[in-house]
Amino acid sequence: MRYALGVEYDGGGFQGWQGLGPSGPPTVQAALERALSAVADQAITVSCAGRTDAGVHAQCQVVHFDSTATRDPRAWTLGTTGRLPPSVCVRWCVPVADDFHARFCARARRYRYLLLNRLVRPALYRHHMAWERRALDADAMHRAAQALLGENDFNAFRTVHCQAPHARRNLQDIVVRRDGETVEVEIQANAFLHHMVRNIVGSLLEVGAGAQDEGWIAQLLAGRDRTLAGPTAPPQGLVFLRPLYPPEWGLPTEVTL
Template identity: 45%
Template sequence: MIKKVVLVIEYDGSEYKGWQSQKFGVPSVQENVEKALSKIANHPVKVVCAGRTDSGVHASAQVIHFETDVQRNERSWTVGVNTYLPASISVVAARYVTDDFHARFSALTRRYRYVIYSAPFCPAILSNGVTWTYKALNVERMSQAASFFVGTHDFSSFRAVGCQANTPIRTVLNFQVRQLGQYIVLDVRANAFLHHMIRNFAGVLMTVGANEKPVSWAKEVLDAKDRTKGGITAPPTGLYFVDAQYPEHFNVPTRPLGPHFLPHVNEPAYELSS
């Protein structure tokens, strides 16, 4: 009997060319996960993820699903699979779900965090886990600028030139900018994202935070609907996929918001969209 399993995956994307499997010899997270799962399942396994990540991008709670006709307990799908994974990838939760669950199409929202380390010198520790800037950033200005992005908009100014999405229209449900200890964190939740969308948000907000552009420039960029007006694309090193929300009846495992090195803060109670 075929059953569907959902896993929550954490990974450091520094050494991978993104989530998606590519041509032979190009390292990807998906390829490593499928190989490890296939060993435990004793048959080839293909997985589907909630949101594909680019080269160098990380995840603290990527959600995936796969189908299998073998019966294993949840420990086998976590601890067992982890024995075949590199140290940079870890399964942190597993659960059997109903046949109508789909990691991508059942997701109501997705959430990312972009972590900036603002200090005079580049960090030696976590150098591939944060985006460093020597510039002092004004968090209040960045927060004011980010407020322009909340709502349903044409985000053409924030999509990569090679973005293959059918439409640039997206709905940003929440966008918070806050100081967490030594980090400045951009915390964004939306129904879906365009290619490089958050990294382009980060590029604009860091420019505003450094007082190189006025707060109103963020809205000007949004209204322009033109990528050439949007400034730099920030590096992938600080970007994390941290959450995907699903209807409660699927009972998908949840994790504390990551990445785990950030100080814990009380999170607002976000209601699930219908």
């Protein structure tokens, strides 16, 4: 049987999603595979919808795995969660068709970046939001961000270590909003490049702080030069909200288009 899982995690204690071998630093994938293997009483490997970096969180990462073990979805969900560290849980488990793939069947991914915008750094939520002391104009950031919509070459917003064969991505939605002292950036695309969201946010912060004008984002996009863009925003403000799939896969509503 093939199963899909919805996995929630706090990435603060992990060196990202991807497993780095038995002697490597802790990763979410390694923790999940150990827990699943214990429940199945056999070795389990998982594939995810989108790998996250060290310190980045997930509200609903989707993974799939195969197993010959006879377990119902409740047993996979509760049994696996019981063997995971407190910072990771399995929210749901759904049997899926053999040709389902968590990464390749996803049609979009959605992220949220949250930061505290005030003079004093955060204490209470410091592991789950970034901090910007400069006063930010969230409306200016939102207007500037609309230049990124559509299918474009995002070379200006990917790390030099990105291994993707090309930088063309279809950015479907980007919203910047303020709620009191917090500024939130929510962004959806068919797929993302390495550090793409954090690099976009880092450049939008320069616009919000008045260091660059609103047209600068469009200029960066057209120029395709990472060295001219803003710095990479810190990881702790970023949450992978969910991937999105066509309805025929029968997954929960939160991850269905």
